[in-house]
Amino acid sequence: MAEGIDFKDLKRRMDGAASAFQHDLASLRTGRASANLLDPIHVEAYGASMPVSQVATVSVPEPRMISVAVWDQSMVQAVDKAIRESNLGFNPIVDGSTLRIPLPELNEERRKELVKIAHQYAENARVAARHVRRDGMEHLKKAEKDGDISQDDARSQSDRVQKMTDETISAIDKLLTDKEAEIMQV
Template sequence: MSGVDLNDIKRRMDGAITAFKSDISSLRTGRASANILDPVTVEAYGSRVPLNQVANVTVPEPRMLGVSIWDKSMVGAVDRAIRESNLGLNPIVDGQNLRIPLPELNEERRKSLVKLAHEYGEKAKVAARHVRRDGMDGLKKAEKDGSIGQDESRAQSEKVQKMTDDTISEVDRLLADKEKEIMQV
């Protein structure tokens, strides 16, 4: 029996969920979280690197982030990267450290965060559908080559479709939870 590697398909779909969880964890709710700065990249040493490769991010207070930059020459670049990151944050430079007060989330900002969460969700669903398409193409090819029969192909297709449905349901569930968390005042 050949066909497609269902474990590989499952692993790739789980990867789409993991990437989605990572994306939405960076969306800000009412509380400070070091993950907020995960999407920020800094122009450093001739290339763009994630912020966590040039600084430590801490949460000294519920509505404040602290960024300790390791290399003094990077302070300006980190400050600029955070300001330009579209997160609505304005760092206060304090030597080699940045203090970033988190503004209260207004209704408009909450809605734009929910919209961004939905974009991340759609990206994850598209990734899952790509994995499904690859699996289905593999099954069609295997059936055409004669390495599996029509019944086996249909059975595996149903398993691939079930994995896709489960993955999309999980994305929807995570998205609904995140939306509730963002909209909670």
Template sequence: MTSGADFNDIHRRMDGAINAFKHDLASLRTGRASSNLLDPIMVQAYGSAMPITQVATVSVPEPRMISVSVWDKSMVGAVDRAIRESNLGFNPIMDGTTLRIPLPELNEQRRKELVKIAHTYAENARIAARHVRRDGMDHLKKAEKDGDISEDEHRKQADRIQKLTDETISSIDGLLAAKEAEIMHV
């Protein structure tokens, strides 16, 4: 008679929120060039939006330079436009089918903007974790109402879901604090 919440699914979805947050943080610039910085950029190519990595090779030839080698010559303009229109503050220099993106020094104002963006990403991850918790709690309520679990079992499993949520949010906060320190480090 002990049904209730599927903790493997809840755990998997909480981990998914953390992994999505890590991916978002990887796209934030910390003063060093990284090919991940361009990950969030979508290019209008062949009638649909595609990640930049599906139309070009992104590399880091120097610590303060990103190189984007576009595979199809007709796509260079679209890739250039996508990079310029992203909120990352990049100004690519076109060189045939290659775009060179020099990374300017981060000034304090830009660092603060990046920290704000990181906080937004963190809040989105926390919201995702809370949605998973809500789904789990709703499932428990239904299971108790249907007579699949007792009130005590409901309370036990609800506490377990809450503990998992708290751990997930704590992980998100720790990742945010580390990224914030990395961004603000001059």
């Protein structure tokens, strides 16, 4: 086969979209405590904005409790403020240099909001996979126009790119379905 496209690179980029989606889903609350729930929170520390994990140790001592052990005593108030001001609905209890965050039961309305957010994350991941497909298809069209590959090769490679895209979107949809079931589970 003549000059085509780099399928390994396309696969890597599509897998990147799916793994970014998986990371986004990990930050969604499902009723169980997870250290990942605090990933989106940034603290103003030492003149810069830092993730909580860079100023404290985040652990899960109980299924419905997150513990944040702040390393620097002077940062406790900043971490507390950042957690309270995040849109996650957490109310930390300050205990010395440790913050305990009890997770309240999720109500039906909040579960539905979380499912909507999960759907938004999924759509963003699908769009990212489609952008990768578009880049691959444009590369194929250019290669065919320049005479680098034949029309038959271009068609077979574009079918392969489409199949790869379909598989990625299918994987994203499965992750979404699993997370939706996890969120709605009472």
